[in-house]
Amino acid sequence: MPFINERLEANRDAIAKNRADSGPVRVSRFRFEPEAVMTRLRANIVGQDDALAAMESMLVRVKADIGEENRPLAVHLFLGPTGVGKTETVRLIAEAIHGNRDSLCRIDMNTLAQEHYAAALTGAPPGYVGSKEGHSLFDLDKVQGSFGKPGIVLFDEIEKASKEVTRTLLNVLDTGRLVFPSGNREIDFRNTLIFMTSNAGALDAEAHHHRYQRGWRRWLGLSPGAGDRIRDTALRRHFDPEFLNRIDQILTFNNLTDNWLDALLDIELAGLNKRLARKHARLTLSPELRTDLCLGYDSRYGAREMLRAFRQRLEPAVARALLAHPDCTDFSADLRGSEVVVSQYVE
Numbered sequence: 488m489p490f491i492n493e494r495l496e497a498n499r500d501a502i503a504k505n506r507a508d509s510g511p512v513r514v515s516r517f518r519f520e521p522e523a524v525m526t527r528l529r530a531n532i533v534g535q536d537d538a539l540a541a542m543e544s545m546l547v548r549v550k551a552d553i554g555e556e557n558r559p560l561a562v563h564l565f566l567g568p569t570g571v572g573k574t575e576t577v578r579l580i581a582e583a584i585h586g587n588r589d590s591l592c593r594i595d596m597n598t599l600a601q602e603h604y605a606a607a608l609t610g611a612p613p614g615y616v617g618s619k620e621g622h623s624l625f626d627l628d629k630v631q632g633s634f635g636k637p638g639i640v641l642f643d644e645i646e647k648a649s650k651e652v653t654r655t656l657l658n659v660l661d662t663g664r665l666v667f668p669s670g671n672r673e674i675d676f677r678n679t680l681i682f683m684t685s686n687a688g689a690l691d692a693e694a695h696h697h698r699y700q701r702g703w704r705r706w707l708g709l710s711p712g713a714g715d716r717i718r719d720t721a722l723r724r725h726f727d728p729e730f731l732n733r734i735d736q737i738l739t740f741n742n743l744t745d746n747w748l749d750a751l752l753d754i755e756l757a758g759l760n761k762r763l764a765r766k767h768a769r770l771t772l773s774p775e776l777r778t779d780l781c782l783g784y785d786s787r788y789g790a791r792e793m794l795r796a797f798r799q800r801l802e803p804a805v806a807r808a809l810l811a812h813p814d815c816t817d818f819s820a821d822l823r824g825s826e827v828v829v830s831q832y833v834e
């Protein structure tokens with residue numbers, strides 16, 4: 488594929504010509520609408536307003552295409568506890584831009600924790616087995632995207648990466664390029680949105696939050712700002728300043744407290760109903776069952792608890808009802824004792 492930047496050059500001439508034809512002065516090469524992406528994000532992610540607002544600014548900036556040329560389009564680090572929407576946000580962006588939530592190149596840094604695995608990222612150095620082939624974990628199409636759409640890369644659990652891998656990444660963030668040690672190949676990240684996630688500092692911040700909630704500072708109305716300091720200290724413990732310096736924005740995802748349970752339940756139910764629609768069926772939940780599904784939610788495990796309740800308690804009962812009543816389209820789920828019972832819906 489001729490790389491994006493060559494096509495950009497060609498496009499500049501086209502734009503100049505376009506101006507002569509009195510077309511609009513500026514036409515973005517990107518074929519995605521920040522607003523449409525945000526609608527999808529806001530409908531599916533709860534409790535993370537600040538992070539979503541930052542995503543909106545990022546998308547608008549990318550669409551306007553005014554970033555520096557020799558860098559990735561955007562570099563964000565998502566911090567926060569487990570199961571609060573960090574990976575989901577990136578998947579939803581991929582879905583909104585590329586029409587598929589798997590249209591992203593995800594690198595699990597946990598598997599690269601040992602020094603010698605750095606080769607998996609960049610291919611083996613010259614003289615080593617595999618150096619000629621230049622194998623890499625990166626899926627080129629997903630990294631580089633296309634002329635009208637940015638590629639998306641997600642580095643999960645970035646704090647687990649070895650120093651050597653972090654150094655490789657530093658180069659990518661700096662120059663927008665990853666040159667293989669064999670010297671004969673490079674991957675271009677200049678058309679890429681880079682996301683990194685980490686739980687670093689999440690436990691410390693959580694402990695601080697609890698102390699604050701229980702402590703006298705809250706009653707005096709003193710600000711909980713120390714949470715930011717705790718986060719920064721944790722960040723500095725895990726990452727070099729040069730690395731942090733090259734990140735556009737570091738965003739902290741919030742704990743999903745009980746207040747968000749209702750909204751989470753609605754999102755999961757909407758997802759289930761979308762899948763049921765393919766089988767010409769619809770499901771409603773009784774208020775008692777809703778309350779019961781929310782019981783026992785432990786915010787330390789995040790939204791995955793709700794997913795588990797759906798998968799383990801609700802879905803088997805729904806599946807049984809679908810098979811037992813092949814002609815029925817409307818189902819309702821209720822609680823009988825501690826059992827979930829799904830039956831034909833009657834008004």
Ligand SMILES: Nc1ncnc2c1ncn2[C@@H]1O[C@H](COP(=O)(O)OP(=O)(O)OP(=O)(O)O)[C@@H](O)[C@H]1O
Nearest residue numbers: 531532533568569570571572573574575576790791
């Ligand atoms: N804020 C949220 N709003 C709606 N659903 C959410 C939210 N957070 C998580 N979920 C649901 O929980 C699932 C797990 O979330 P996700 O994969 O984003 O966790 P994460 O923050 O990346 O956690 P980890 O650090 O463990 O990887 C998602 O698939 C999504 O269905």
Ligand SMILES: [Mg+2]
Nearest residue numbers: 573574643684
């Ligand atoms: Mg994740």
